[in-house]
Amino acid sequence: MDAFFVVSIFTKYPPTRAMKKAIKLIECPRDAMQGIHHFIDTDLKAAYINLLLQVGFDTLDFGSFVSPKAIPQLRDTREVLSKLELGSSASKLLAIIANVRGAEEAILHPEISYLGFPFSISETFQKRNTNSSITESFDTVKQILELCDKNQKTAVVYLSMGFGNPYGDEWNIEIVEKWAQELVDQGVKILSLSDTTGVSTPEKIKTIVPPLIKRFKNTEIGVHLHSTPETRLEKIQAAFESGCTRFDSALKGFGGCPMAADDLTGNLATEDLIGFIEHQGIQLNLNMEKWAEAQQFSGRIFL
Template identity: 70%
Template sequence: MSQNKFKLVECPRDAMQGLHDFVPTELKSGYLNLLLQVGFDTLDFGSFVSPKAIPQMADTAEVLAKLDLSNTKTKLLAIVANLRGVEAAIKHQEINYLGFPFSISETFQQRNTNSSIAQSLSTVEEMLSLCIKNNKEAVVYLSMGFGNPYGDEWNYEIVEQWADVLVSKGVKILSLADTVGVSTPEKIENILPRLISRFTHAEIGIHLHSTPDERFEKIEAAYRSGVKRIDSALKGFGGCPMAADDLTGNIATEDVIGFLNAKGEQLNLNMDKWNEAMVLSEKIFG
């Protein structure tokens, strides 16, 4: 476990993946190397997915080769969307976590991973087995976890039911993901405590997308719900290119840090390196 009560997961992959212009490999790795020195629990650094689907992540293996892991405790997480991605990612010893977006909206699962929920469940089972054999840990995102824009059925029971299925298959880290920014403080405070109290042997996290003006109320609701694993991205960049909305980005990491500091939580972050990363981010995100 991390020495901190909170596991902060910084998500530059999510921030960059929808950018129109390709970010040079050197610049990506330079940015990630700064973030590795800040002291986050985990860095969601890249993805092994089809370069046709997400061109920005085509150089993930090259970026990985340029990362300096010699003096960081931060663990690396890569996103995969199918078995080919799983097989590519597990070859890399440096990667600790494989993340899979498991949508509880059938429409979005098809759009995002080109497979049905049923097929995705079998991918998760295969991934869990390969993770065990290769000393990796699986992180499954319950994507569209707060509702969806497609009219697919959603309620708290459906969320809980899928969480139950995944945990019973052996998933130990489950992150409730708001892919399109439809979460509200009320929804967060309704569903998170249920999952945390029911699945005591699993780590329940949250990956929120939000418009800037709603960020703080969502962070506060997650904190009140007792969540200890929070995904965010520097300056709130990014979002999901498969569910695009220019206003809805990630929760900004600096907002999470500021909120938790104000609550007196010990985060043990190197803020000098963080400020350097903030400056360098201008070159990537403009």
């Protein structure tokens, strides 16, 4: 990306506030890789994640403990984990789980700090994603929280379909707020609002996110948004102006949710997110040389 383009693309998104904010970036190689049909060699996965570990992200969403029948690409998460060079990195690891059995497997690994569980407020998508109802999944959240408390882990619950859904299930802001309240009441400390199929808009983000941040002052509210390249920056800006300080993204916007089984809508592109935040005058203290190496190396992963 040449210097003129970098400057010109952000003229539409001038700095919006002087206040310095502590921003957490969660890089998501797991999300980026999970929908790829050809199997990525385990050593190649590990080498890529090892590069990302040196960049300085707060957290890497690196793998998952789900059925290999559901996500065959990630069947080697344990092997990848054994090859990661964690000694010189301050980044924490997050693994996705879909049920209690996955949580029981994940907690056996001291290297993992966070267990991520997708909790959808769309009945259709919850069954599609975790083969369970909303009620059953809420019970799963309770059990996961108990396991985390006993094993020094932290649960990250994704409020999936938080900005609407394409399946015709009832959706409104009151439903979002109801389930957010229910999850926080159970002890969820990190709640990440996800649009899953890219249905969020700047208007929805600015309507939904600020009241949750204000209401749940002791809960970390983040966003896990999906987007086409044309709408990435406007979504980033809307979330930033809403007071969000936790952002999930993936290098070059790779990935999307294969369980949606629709045309994949990619993740927010990390390079767009970095550029936007630094344009606001906020220092992220990332190792940009290692970031450049990871971008180059990604060509071996995402063919």
